[in-house]
Amino acid sequence: MSLSEMTFFERFEADILSGKKTITIRDASEKDYAPGSCVQVSTFEDNRRFCQLRIDSVTALEFEQLSERHAEQENMTLPQLKAVIRDIYPNTDSLYVVAFQLVN
Numbered sequence: 001m002s003l004s005e006m007t008f009f010e011r012f013e014a015d016i017l018s019g020k021k022t023i024t025i026r027d028a029s030e031k032d033y034a035p036g037s038c039v040q041v042s043t044f045e046d047n048r049r050f051c052q053l054r055i056d057s058v059t060a061l062e063f064e065q066l067s068e069r070h071a072e073q074e075n076m077t078l079p080q081l082k083a084v085i086r087d088i089y090p091n092t093d094s095l096y097v098v099a100f101q102l103v104n
């Protein structure tokens with residue numbers, strides 16, 4: 001995937017568009033987004049564009065460092081967030097917090 005594009009599962013679209021979700025946690029394959037850059041965001045399922053985000057920061061994080069603050073920024077509980085991450089990334093504990101702002 002290009003560094004000017006990002007996909008999200010469709011079920012997170014409403015939270016992103018409402019500003020309730022302000023981070024995403026990804027594996028090393030998505031650690032190179034540049035702070036200050038804008039990315040076109042599409043659904044993973046059908047590649048439908050639904051917004052543009054500005055990347056604020058990309059910060060390394062180990063799975064055991066996940067906190068209530070990360071869960072709040074994901075609009076989830078901490079157990080929900082841990083379950084989602086374990087489901088998407090079952091084979092790694094080395095993660096990256098990508099913080100973003102909605103552009104449009």
Ligand SMILES: CC(=O)Nc1ccn([C@H]2C[C@H](O)[C@@H](CO)O2)c(=O)n1
Pocket residue numbers: 007008009012023024025026044074084085088
């Ligand atoms: C669709 C795709 O390629 N990858 C991902 C990875 C993560 N997310 C969401 C799920 C959680 O809200 C956070 C934490 O991983 O980011 C996603 O929508 N799509």
